[in-house]
Amino acid sequence: MSAVKRVQQWASFARVWHLFDARWQNPFDSGVLIAKYLKGLYKPLYGAQSLCGDHVVVINCRHVALPGNEWRKRVYFHHATYPGSQTWTPAWEMHTRNPVMVMKKAVYTSMHGNLQRRHTMMRLHLFADEEIDPEIAPRISNVIKQIRPVPERLDLMPEEKVKSFPQIADLDKDYVIPELKEYPNWESKFRKMKKEGKKK
Amino acid sequence: MFRNLQVLSQIGAFAARKIGIFPSQILRPFTLSSVNRLKEIHEKREGNNLTIEGVYVDLPKSNVILEKSFNNKGVCSICALGVEVKHTDVLILSQFVRPDGLMLPRRITGLCRKQQKRIGTMVTMAHKAGLMSNLNPTYSKKDPEKRGQWKKFKSYFDESTIGKRKPPKPEWKWIWKKRNFYEKV
Numbered sequence: 001m002s003a004v005k006r007v008q009q010w011a012s013f014a015r016v017w018h019l020f021d022a023r024w025q026n027p028f029d030s031g032v033l034i035a036k037y038l039k040g041l042y043k044p045l046y047g048a049q050s051l052c053g054d055h056v057v058v059i060n061c062r063h064v065a066l067p068g069n070e071w072r073k074r075v076y077f078h079h080a081t082y083p084g085s086q087t088w089t090p091a092w093e094m095h096t097r098n099p100v101m102v103m104k105k106a107v108y109t110s111m112h113g114n115l116q117r118r119h120t121m122m123r124l125h126l127f128a129d130e131e132i133d134p135e136i137a138p139r140i141s142n143v144i145k146q147i148r149p150v151p152e153r154l155d156l157m158p159e160e161k162v163k164s165f166p167q168i169a170d171l172d173k174d175y176v177i178p179e180l181k182e183y184p185n186w187e188s189k190f191r192k193m194k195k196e197g198k199k200k
Numbered sequence: 201m202f203r204n205l206q207v208l209s210q211i212g213a214f215a216a217r218k219i220g221i222f223p224s225q226i227l228r229p230f231t232l233s234s235v236n237r238l239k240e241i242h243e244k245r246e247g248n249n250l251t252i253e254g255v256y257v258d259l260p261k262s263n264v265i266l267e268k269s270f271n272n273k274g275v276c277s278i279c280a281l282g283v284e285v286k287h288t289d290v291l292i293l294s295q296f297v298r299p300d301g302l303m304l305p306r307r308i309t310g311l312c313r314k315q316q317k318r319i320g321t322m323v324t325m326a327h328k329a330g331l332m333s334n335l336n337p338t339y340s341k342k343d344p345e346k347r348g349q350w351k352k353f354k355s356y357f358d359e360s361t362i363g364k365r366k367p368p369k370p371e372w373k374w375i376w377k378k379r380n381f382y383e384k385v
């Protein structure tokens with residue numbers, strides 16, 4: 001093997017480090033996307049036996065978005081093999097305990113359950129927030145495009161943008177602009193219930 | 201709408217004549233020109249005299265008006281635009297709500313029945329996703345990340361589900377008796 005060919009071999013089998021920002025992304029859609037890079041399916045030299053998978057660094061796992069009411073409705077099942085030890089945990093509870101777990105399980109379930117899956121998962125690096133491990137950060141050389149556009153919050157928008165946006169609503173002329181009511185002794189329903197419970 | 205108002209005012213004048221009030225006090229001019237002003241009520245107290253007057257105020261953005269969505273006879277402002285609004289377009293949705301974030305009724309927004317339903321649902325979606333948290337009642341914490349339980353996490357919505365029926369309830373299964381299967385009670 002000539003020196004050029006040898007370098008070509010190194011270059012083609014070198015592991016690339018990808019970055020994926022999970023902010024406002026559906027973890028189950030992005031899990032399929034991430035698995036493609038983890039296994040190296042996008043490479044022309046891909047083979048199931050050849051080790052051509054890449055590393056993927058996922059940041060902002062805490063800020064993933066689920067559609068509709070799925071935070072309540074999606075449940076994670078676990079069974080510790082003892083009778084009666086089965087648990088059903090809603091996604092929002094899982095996410096409060098571990099902000100990385102929902103994303104991790106989404107990537108894990110998007111792959112087939114073969115012997116290679118656990119080793120492929122070792123190449124996935126998840127971070128709850130924007131901070132990346134200083135050892136990992138300098139290795140990243142590619143950014144995976146997000147699936148969903150990140151929506152902008154009205155309260156965080158710059159004032160100029162809000163003011164320069166044209167008026168579309170053709171409101172009734174005689175509409176009286178109401179003033180914001182003040183609620184001096186307002187208390188949430190749940191806090192009231194808690195207080196009443198304590199008195200008893 | 202304007203014709204109805206004129207008819208109403210004529211009826212009012214007729215009733216006034218019967219009672220004995222001069223009709224010019226009740227008849228009000230109705231214009232078909234572009235409506236870009238709103239009303240505000242001012243109270244003045246001078247000694248024992250309390251004067252209450254309704255003053256027309258310019259819209260907050262009356263300097264930048266999209267002419268296309270105004271002055272359309274028979275077509276509402278969203279239909280005239282021809283733009284598919286999504287629940288993330290908070291700059292459009294925030295124009296149809298009160299300062300505390302509630303949707304305005306149809307007689308004020310001037311939308312057609314279909315668009316009123318769509319915009320109203322999308323306002324709810326935007327609030328649930330925490331995109332318009334500054335338009336909330338005064339007792340609100342404003343920051344969506346300070347909400348409780350699942351409400352503090354981000355969620356997005358599908359606009360194609362607006363106005364559709366909910367899917368029928370699935371058949372009962374013994375496994376649903378378990379606590380935590382669907383949600384914590």
Ligand SMILES: [Zn+2]
Binds near residue numbers: 280311
């Ligand atoms: Zn319309």
